[in-house]
Amino acid sequence: MSHEIELKLALPRRALPALRRHPLVAAAEKCGNALTLDNTYFDTPKLQLKARKVAVRTRRQGRQMLQTVKCAAVSSGGLSQRPEWETAWTGDFDFSPVDDPATARLLERHREELVPVFTTRFRRETRRLVPQEDVSILLMIDTGAVHVRTPDGIEREAEICELELELESGRAQDLLDLACTLAQDLPLMPADLSKAERGYRLFLDTPAGALRAETSTLEPGHNVVEAFRGLALSCVRQWQGNAATALAQGDPDAIDPDNIHQLRVAHRRLRALLKIFAPALPEAFAGTWNARLRDNANRFGDARDLDVFHAELLEPVTPEGLADAASMAALLETVRAA
Template identity: 40%
Template sequence: MATEIELKLRLEARHVRKLLAHPLLKGIASQKQHLLNTYYDTPDLTLRQRRIALRLRKKGWEWLQTVKSAEPASGGLAIRSEWEVPATPGQFDFSHVDNAELRNLLDAAHDQLEPIFTTDFRRQAWQIACGDSLIEMALDRGKISAKESSTGICEVELELISGRVEDIFELTRQLQQHVTLHPDVASKAERGYRLFRNEPEQPFRAKPLPIHAEQSPVEAFRTIALGCLEHFQRNEAGLLAGGEPEFIHQARVALRRLRSAIKLFAPVLPENFVAAYGQSWQTLAGALGEARNWDVFLEETLPPIARAFPHSHDIHRLQNEAKRRVKAARRAITSLLRLKEYPRLMIEFTAAVHALSDTMGTPLKRFANERIAAHTRSVRKLAERYDELDDEQRHIMRLRFKKLRYALEFMTPLLPSRQMKRYLETLSRLQEALGLINDQVTARLLIDEAIAERQDSVAHGWVAGRQEILVTHVPEMLEAWLKAGREQSGIE
């Protein structure tokens, strides 16, 4: 088995000549190949479900059979297990796969394997010395075909032949000085499967993160941070395609989780890392927040008011203004994502996360208990005097609850499942109620902004009444959370 460490970078076709003229490539001979790959799976796509890719590749006169595990990529960097041997077209032999579970899966699927899609591209490759490493840079141009459909390929892959992962990022920095290269998380195989199934872009939601007690706190942070980054990147295409509300919501959640993770793990992270990346995402997060606020206002807050007052001129004005603001907010997000600083931030952050080292030696369970306890104490102080809080203090309490929930979700694999499941359910219900209250506070601000001259509109009255009703339900939910907190005892 070999381990493939590869950074995938998207390149616009109009920038290919600029890449080929890069000073780094001057004097380095390149190899050109025509690569035709056929990917196989069972009719019910068993391999895809297990995140396995199986292909036969024609490379000149040679045929190769490749099996890859499909661990998710973050920041464009993928670290995958790979098994590759010479092959004969139409014949499969998995005896060289030294992972017994995977080999048994492939053997069981053998008789059902059939071609699913092909990738047909021309590769131009250079071997580049960078730092202490040797890296293959491959420029791939061609297409992916499935059934009657096809889509283009134009990308750069940087594969570590020998040396250090850090040097892949250094080489990328040097390349980005002359041409825009965008980190990409979707492999050719993933794109081929989506084409085969004719799947449109779908909002991507946070997945459970595989932390475990044997990790150090910094190792756990690396797993969590890269998971949050993947969560964001998987929604990026949807943002660029027009930013439907759920793509915006999920991208915003991803950045909130990422920023919460940085704060949660700040005691074990370098101060310069926290200072740099605790704020780096703020502009993008702000644009997503603005879009999300107008989406909620237009899709959730206004419709019941419009049904109750169908002839209100103010409501029609609000609807038109909200639609205008939604479009403007989407354009702002797209503009930020198209700035050359955005892919550079992705590379720098991914590189910085991989470069983190742990020198404190704190056991992860102890660290997690201490941080969750600190978050809990912080929010309990506000919860116990909820009746005295004003809107701003309730907003602060809501954010602290959100941070506590994220901390618990990050640490879920370490938690006693039965007790913690009930506790998280109670916390989620409470957070949802606080979120609805905050939506009404935000709605008042948006109404003031949209129709500043009307402070007595029916929309003002509706939102104020709705907020008052929601606020009365919170004390009972807070008491349920406090009781659930007393019953659960933290991490075992």
């Protein structure tokens, strides 16, 4: 078993040339030619692997065929750590490398029921960046699509355009540092949804609605720092999930106002946490982030105010009893002349 530590960043397709020209990316060592990866994800007809947050995938990579089993992990800010087992694919499932007993039992129990659920096909460009001694990071630019064909014959597709930073050696913090540096010049957005999760959402035709606060996972044994981290990362997921959904709308008028509202809710929750946990946090950390979050939330204040103005004042207005067009035109002329 290996543990994959990666940070996934979404970006608009128009930003790809700028990404490739970025000094850090351009200077990174190329790892061979770009490859087209064809992936098929399997589950039972009742999606029993999804229910247990396990993904089974086969991949064609040039002449090589691989089988991969992954267990889901909570992703925050695009950063995730998940166990995975990879072996050669010979045409039959081989789950013998899976050394987690619960996962192995689940897979063996449903082996004969597994059917293709969705596919992904994307082009991957891979580079290796060694920013300092003992730190090695793979930069993978993926462009393509997730494709679904339901049992009813309905076809759906979603674009893939993302940068994956995978840690070969070093600390998870090194991935975050690199992402922050790149984001100073590029429109990068942390992406918490894996390709598998996106495929399932497409298969189930799950609407991308506003993301509300998660149920708390605090436990009595957590210390103060663990409690703050868990609650704060939940707020970050709510914030970034709503921002990503809003940005995914091609037409600004199509953005659900509730996405902006829930984004601001996440900001308020984070600021409240900073105030409550301030005695246990470094003073500079709490002060700096409180100011940043305040300023960021204010950027969305006007949008929320306009939404409330429309919903509570304009929308209830009915045309009955209003002046006719000619009278309104005359009134406007009077106002302009005043």
